[in-house]
Structures are given as structure tokens and as C-alpha cells.
Amino acid sequence: MTDDALRRTTLHDWHISASAKMVPFAGYDMPVQYKDGIIAEHHHTRNEAGLFDVSHMGQIILHGQEAWKRLAAHVPSDVMGLKPGRMRYTTLLNDWGGVIDDLMMVRPDAGNDLWVVVNASRKEVDLALLRKNMPGDKAEVPARDLIALQGPKAAKVLRQYCPQSAELSFMYATFTGIGNIPVMLMRSGYTGEDGFEISVETKRTLDLVALLSKSPEVKPVGLGARDTLRLEAGLCLYGHELNEKITPVEANLNWIISRQRLSEGEFSGASILEAEMLNMPERLRVGIAVDGRAPAREGAEIRNAEGRPIGIVTSGSFSPTLNKPIAMGYVEHGYSEPDTQLQLIVRGHPIPAHVAPLPFVAHRYARKMAA
Structure with a gap:
């Protein structure tokens, strides 16, 4: 894929202005590192708070119990029993038990919507599977971005703008506001550190990043450090530890x-x-x-x-x-x-x-x- 054909996230120009080195990843032009380099960004996340653009990942909203059941037919975890405010890591499986994708399913409130966060390289495959034999509007792809704030200072930073964030524990989620920006907030991440993943409407993404970046503890972190952080944390990466020929049992999941x-x-x-x-x-x-x-x-x-x-x-x-x-x-x-x-x-x-x-x-x- 040529550079011209690569997709761009809402923050693309922001990355360029922050001196990011851009590389192709899963069909997107993404920041692999910023001016301080991968090792500095890695240590900053372990000690302060790293800000990650993960908007290349897919977000799908399943509307109603029938759509939930469509997901449940392909995952080994309990979908229908997921409680309001909770989220769960699981895998989408083929008929041989191989992993089509690994994902997060999130139920932010007591309503009938189940949010699914999937890998960038697999979102079209996942969406086609979930929409099979089901009206397309039951599996919505919203105009939203995903921002991660990770590290031991992440909670302190977010609490300034979202007091409700202090009430969330790991693998809990809720609808709330950061400043005056409506978000779906998850206490989760891909680094092994405490942190949050924030789903925000694309029209407010730049506002959110500008607000969080005001804190001196916060620095942008690229895909390079994200990979070394997740490897230290022993977390799987689709296409490496997981694929359609590997089962969750083989993957020690x-x-x-x-x-x-x-x-x-x-x-x-x-x-x-x-x-x-x-x-x-x-x-x-x-x-x-x-x-x-x-x-x-x-x-x-x-x-x-x-x-x-x-x-x-x-x-x-x-x-x-x-x-x-x-x-x-x-x-x-x-x-x-x-x-x-x-x-x-x-x-x-x-x-x-x-x-x-x-x-x-x-x-x-x-x-x-x-x-």
C-alpha cells in the first residue's frame, strides 16, 4: 500500500506537528515514535503518563440481544451475562477454534448496547462475520476515535478533568465527561500499567487530546513503545501470538x-x-x-x-x-x-x-x- 493510500486518523496532523515519525500499520499512517525516541517513551509510560492514539482500532456497537447472540456464537466467554459497567477480554473464533481476532466487549450501562473494540487489521473481517444473517444496522460503526492514557500518573491526570474516573476499577466502563467532552471511559489498556482507554466522537478528539496534554505528566507515545510495553506485560498481539490457526488454549488464554x-x-x-x-x-x-x-x-x-x-x-x-x-x-x-x-x-x-x-x-x- 502506498503512502497516499494509507488511512489517516483524526490526529494525523497533530502527530506531524509533534515531530512524530510515521509508518504504515494495519493500513494506517501511524506514529511509531516522537522526537525523544522509543526507549524514552517506554520509560515515560512506566513512570508518568503516556498518551496513545489507537484510533486505528475498530469500534462496533451491537444493538439488542439478538446482535449480542451473534457475537456469543463465536466467542468462548460469557456475553449475555456481562453486567452493566463491566468489560471483558475475549476472542472471536472460527469453527476450528482458531482466533479470528481478540477483542474487548464493553457494556457501559444497563441499556441494550454492547460495544466491541477490535484490532485494526481485522475490523472488516469481524464486522462481516457479525453482520452475517443480521440487519446491518444492528452492528453500528460509530464515528468515534480511541485514545489511551497509560501509566502510574494517568489516574491523577484524568481525575482533574473527570472526578468520576476515580470510581472506576480495572475492566470497568461508564459514560461520563472529561471536561465538557462526552466520552465512553474504560479503565483498561495494553501496557500492563494502570490507565484508561477513551472512546470519543471524532469531532471532539482534538479537544480531548489538547486538554490531556496540558498536564506536564503527559507525553505522546508511539507504536514502538506500545509494542515493547505490551511484550513486557506478556500480552498477545494479533498476527504474532494469535491467528486463525492458533487456539486460545494454545495461547495460554x-x-x-x-x-x-x-x-x-x-x-x-x-x-x-x-x-x-x-x-x-x-x-x-x-x-x-x-x-x-x-x-x-x-x-x-x-x-x-x-x-x-x-x-x-x-x-x-x-x-x-x-x-x-x-x-x-x-x-x-x-x-x-x-x-x-x-x-x-x-x-x-x-x-x-x-x-x-x-x-x-x-x-x-x-x-x-x-x-
Whole structure:
């Protein structure tokens, strides 16, 4: 795709004015970094508050219970029982249990609308599936953007303009206002840090970003740091850890699977997932700590200690927080236990490594305290 054919988010000119380096991503012209660079942006998010434009992602509103049921037919999680004010991570599955997309489903209030936030590269596929055998207006694509504010200072910043934000815990959502800007606010994110994702009408996006940027704790962060942050947090990226040939069980996402729905078998691929959970899949997603300083990139071969190929790296980078290389990948299930010795083939040479627990950096979500 040429630069002229790339889509632009509402904030495109704002990114340019902030000295962003733009790159193609999922059909969009997106900021990979700003003037301070990826490592500085990464550390800023871990210590202050990073502002992310994630408007390339898709937002779909499902109107009414019949539309919800259409989604439920393809996900292993409980859709119909999602309580008002709650949100849930899940996966859209094909008939073989493979992941069509991973997504957030959000019920901001007690009404009959269910919001679904999907990956940019998959939103047309997802929308076609959800609209199949259903009136198109039951799955609406609203004119809205998505902005993320992530980091330990995010709550303090947002509280200045939205006191109600202090009442939200991790994986809760609500309709509210930031200043005089109406938003759908979610306490969630893709960095492992506390933070918020904010759905806003496109006509108010620039106002929202200008308001949040007034705080000295807030700096813009590009896709480069977003990727190193999510890798440290052990979070999957579609097209890397997830695709239509990988199941949630293989991806170590068993926690998203409703045991009741699995026993009922009323979603795509249910029998496949049930068999994998009973008998163990052939491969599993693992974290990998790499010895030395050379990072292993996507596609690097994983071997056991004796040199036999047993898997492949799906994501790899140098961790700014840990100051060492880390990776995720898939290995034969017999080699998935922590501290299992591995070899990674980097530039044709074997590099010592071992299986490491995920996440690499502890999550700092603002979870609701038990009563």
C-alpha cells in the first residue's frame, strides 16, 4: 500500500506537528515514535503518563440481544451475562477454534448496547462475520476515535478533568465527561500499567487530546513503545501470538473460556477447545528470557537444549525496563515449564535462553478491592 493510500486518523496532523515519525500499520499512517525516541517513551509510560492514539482500532456497537447472540456464537466467554459497567477480554473464533481476532466487549450501562473494540487489521473481517444473517444496522460503526492514557500518573491526570474516573476499577466502563467532552471511559489498556482507554466522537478528539496534554505528566507515545510495553506485560498481539490457526488454549488464554459455555458447546470451535483442555495441546505460548544482549526477533527458530527444533518466536525485543532481551513464542508443550533450557537461532547462531513466567514486568492494574 502506498503512502497516499494509507488511512489517516483524526490526529494525523497533530502527530506531524509533534515531530512524530510515521509508518504504515494495519493500513494506517501511524506514529511509531516522537522526537525523544522509543526507549524514552517506554520509560515515560512506566513512570508518568503516556498518551496513545489507537484510533486505528475498530469500534462496533451491537444493538439488542439478538446482535449480542451473534457475537456469543463465536466467542468462548460469557456475553449475555456481562453486567452493566463491566468489560471483558475475549476472542472471536472460527469453527476450528482458531482466533479470528481478540477483542474487548464493553457494556457501559444497563441499556441494550454492547460495544466491541477490535484490532485494526481485522475490523472488516469481524464486522462481516457479525453482520452475517443480521440487519446491518444492528452492528453500528460509530464515528468515534480511541485514545489511551497509560501509566502510574494517568489516574491523577484524568481525575482533574473527570472526578468520576476515580470510581472506576480495572475492566470497568461508564459514560461520563472529561471536561465538557462526552466520552465512553474504560479503565483498561495494553501496557500492563494502570490507565484508561477513551472512546470519543471524532469531532471532539482534538479537544480531548489538547486538554490531556496540558498536564506536564503527559507525553505522546508511539507504536514502538506500545509494542515493547505490551511484550513486557506478556500480552498477545494479533498476527504474532494469535491467528486463525492458533487456539486460545494454545495461547495460554484458558481464563477467558467460560466452563459453562464450554460444556454447553454453543460457540464455534467449542469441541476443539474442550479436547485441548482435557488432553493438552501440542504447543503452548511461553515467555522466553534470552541470555546475552542479542534480541531474538519474530520467526527465530526455538530449539531444545539438545538442538532439536521445537518451536518459533512470535515476538522479541530488548526490554527497556529489564535492560535485557525478552521474547514470546510457541514451543512443544513438554518444554513449556519455567526455567526449561532453550536455544534461539539468531543470525544463524544458537543463543542460550530459557522459559520465563509471564508477565516479564508485573501488572499494576487498579483492581477492585475485595469487600
